[in-house]
Amino acid sequence: MMTIQMLSIIGAVVGVVLGTIAPAIMEGRAVTAAMDGIARQPEAADSLSRTLFVGLAMIETMAIYCLLVSLMLLFANPFAR
């Protein structure tokens, strides 16, 4: 019989693992595209890297949300009181 605590730990691990895969792949793609753009047009490097940083932060937020959900499961779980 699985307790709520065990299920929460499994849920947290699965959440972080699966939730970081997609953002990691997509961040890689974004950096690739930006590098491509900079290699083609070095004079656009300034505005490209600024947009890249903002975009990466947006993508990274998805992974951070997963981390937050896992932390809530571990530390602020409403069902495991």
Added chain:
Amino acid sequence: MNQSPLQTTILFYIGIVPITRTVATTWGLMAVLTVASWIATRRFRVDAGDWQVIIESVVAGIEEQIASLLGRDAAPFVPLLGTLFLFLVAANLSGTFPGVKAPTASIETPAALAAIVFFSVHYYGVRIQGLGGYLKGYLKPNPVMLPFNILSELTRTFSLAMRLFGNIMSGDLMGGILLALAGLIVPIPFMALGILIGLVQAYIFSVLATVFIGGGIGAIKK
């Protein structure tokens, strides 16, 4: 890990108001920043010395960044956004000092800063476009989008706070876990990464605040 990263330590009470460690650190940072700016700007002259040139180039750099993002005169926005950036840099980097916990690593400070950004978007929007013009912005590109525009106001504020909190807190947490697992040397590269993340997140928070305000005043298409 005895303490959850979602909790805060209460240091003492003033009356019935609990003063947490976060609030105390924020007051300390505010005092340091205020006194430092007062001392730095005390003896400004027309023929600038070395120190004055450094400060002026920092302020001019911030103004230039904001102007290039908004595509208009940045003067009304520099006090808010520049202070936000400098405070965030100080707050994110304060976590690297021994014994200090970065105020942005607990959820209250990012939430408060995001609320400031949320209200200033409306304030600048109404002041620059007028109330009618500002409200009309919610009906673009067509009136069907009205509920989504209102929803996006709320969710982007929430995600602004969560992004800063998550990044800084996860850096702290990672350092703590590595220190417990591997001792002295291993956490050092991660702390260096934490400094980089702190600077990047301060920049991103300010850029996003600028973009949101730019959307509010109609300078940037949403």
